[in-house]
Amino acid sequence: MRDILDLDRFPLDHPGTAPWTALVAQCRADLTDNGMFNLHGLMRKEVAQEVVTTLTPKFASESFRHERAHNIYFSDVPDLAADHPANLRLKTSNNTLCADQITGSPLLRLYEWPEFAVFLAATMQLPELHVMPDPLARVNVMSYREGQALNWHFDRSHFTTTLLLQAPDQGGAFEYRTALRSERDPNYDGVAALLQGRDPELRQISLSPGTLNVFRGKNTAHRVTPVQGDIARVIAVFSYYQQPGVMFSDSERMGFFGRVS
Numbered sequence: 433m434r435d436i437l438d439l440d441r442f443p444l445d446h447p448g449t450a451p452w453t454a455l456v457a458q459c460r461a462d463l464t465d466n467g468m469f470n471l472h473g474l475m476r477k478e479v480a481q482e483v484v485t486t487l488t489p490k491f492a493s494e495s496f497r498h499e500r501a502h503n504i505y506f507s508d509v510p511d512l513a514a515d516h517p518a519n520l521r522l523k524t525s526n527n528t529l530c531a532d533q534i535t536g537s538p539l540l541r542l543y544e545w546p547e548f549a550v551f552l553a554a555t556m557q558l559p560e561l562h563v564m565p566d567p568l569a570r571v572n573v574m575s576y577r578e579g580q581a582l583n584w585h586f587d588r589s590h591f592t593t594t595l596l597l598q599a600p601d602q603g604g605a606f607e608y609r610t611a612l613r614s615e616r617d618p619n620y621d622g623v624a625a626l627l628q629g630r631d632p633e634l635r636q637i638s639l640s641p642g643t644l645n646v647f648r649g650k651n652t653a654h655r656v657t658p659v660q661g662d663i664a665r666v667i668a669v670f671s672y673y674q675q676p677g678v679m680f681s682d683s684e685r686m687g688f689f690g691r692v693s
Contacts, residue, residue, distance in 0.1 A: 433545055436479045436538045442471050444551045452551075459555040459646070466635075467610030468647030469555065475642040479538055480597045484666050486537070487529060491575045491664075495527040496690040504584045504623060504653060517624035522583035527575045530568040530689055539595070539668050543571050549672055555646065556591050561672040568689050569671055569680045573597070576604055576665040582656040584627060586613070587649030593670040594646075596639045601661030607636045608647065608654035615651075626653055 433445060443451045462469035501521045503509070509518050534540060542548055544563060553561040564570040576582065581603075609626050610633070613619045625631045639645060647654070659665050682692045 433541070433547075435476075436541065437475060438473055442474050444547050447547060447550050447554075456551070456554045460557065463555065463646070463648065467608070467652050468645060470637075470639065470646075471644040472640060473642045474644040475538070475542070475595060475597075477642050480595075480641045483538060483668075484598045487534065487573060487666070490529055490533060491527050494533055495529050495575065496688075497525070498528050498688060498690070499523070499525045500687070502583070502585070504586060504627065506585060509618075509620075512620060516620070517627045518618075518620045520627055522585075523581070524583045524585075525576075525580040526582060527577070527580075528689060529573045529575075531571040532567045534571065534573060539571055539573065539670075542595075543670050552591075552593060552646065552672060558674055561674060562676040562678070564671050564673065564678050566671075566679045567693075568685055568691075571671070572669045572688075574667055574669065576600070576656060576659045578660065578662070579658055581658040584653055584655045586651065586653060589671070589673070590648065590650045592647055592649030593644070593672065595668045595670070596641055596643050596645065596666075597668060598641055598664060598666040599639065600659045600665045601663045603658050603660040604665035605636050605638050605657045606645075606654065607634060607657060608652050609634050610648065610652050612653045613651050623653070 433439060437444070439445050442455060443449065446452050459469040501523055503519050503521060505518070509516070512518055531540065549561045549563065553559065609631055612622055612626060622631070626634065656665065680688070685692045
C-alpha cells in the first residue's frame with residue numbers, strides 16, 4: 433500500500449505499535465473535540481490525481497446524475513407543519529460512480545485492505561468494521577461540477593468516511609454542525625436555526641486532495657456548498673458497517689444510483 437499511501441506519516445500498516453496507537457489516540461481526541469478527524473495527504477497527491485484522470489471519462493459517459501429535492505432528513509417529519517424549516521425542501525445534485533464502475537482502482541484496494549478497517553474501527557472505538565458485499569454501494573465516487581452541491585442532511589451511519597480526490601477552483605466547501613441532534617432529541621429548533629443561518633456553531637473546512645476525513649455523520653448536519661469554476665470537486669465515500677453483510681435495498685439503490693444491479 434505504500435505506493436498509494438503515505439505510511440511513513442500515517443502508520444496504518446503497523447497496528448498495535450506505539451506510532452499507530454498515538455495516531456489513533458489523536459484521531460479519537462479530534463472526534464471528541466471537533467466531531468471529525470482529518471489525515472491530510474494520506475493518499476499520495478499524484479495517486480489521487482491519477483484516479484481523477486482515469487475516472488473523468490467515466491463520469492462523462494457512465495455516471496448517474498443524482499438530483500433530488502429533500503429535507504435535512506431525506507424524509508418528511510409528519511408531526512411538524514409543512515412549512516417548518518425541518519421540512520424545508522433542499523436541492524442536491526452530483527454525478528455518481530459505483531464500486532462496480534471503478535474495478536482495479538486504488539480506491540478499492542484501500543477499501544478492501546484489512547488494516548484500513550482495523551484502523552477506522554479503533555478511531556471510532558468499535559470492536560470491528562466490515563466491508564459491504566453490495567456491488568454498488570460499498571465505494572462511491574462523486575463529482576460536483578459548476579453549480580452542483582450536496583445540501584444539508586444527516587447520514588444513516590454513525591460515522592462517515594471520505595477521501596477527497598480533487599478540490600474545485602472555488603466553492604465546494606464542507607460545512608458542518610457537530611452533534612446537532614441526538615438519539616433522544618431531534619432538536620427541531622436547532623435544525624431550524626441552522627437552516628436559517630442562525631447557528632453560531634456552524635463550521636467550514638476546505639480539504640486538500642488525498643485527505644481522509646472521518647466524522648460523526650448521523651448526528652452531524654453537513655453539506656457541500658455549490659461548486660464554482662471549471663474544476664470539479666471529486667470525492668470517494670467508503671461504506672463500512674459494524675455488522676457483516678449489509679446491503680442497500682432496491683429502492684435505496686434506485687434513489688442513489690439509478691439502478692438496482
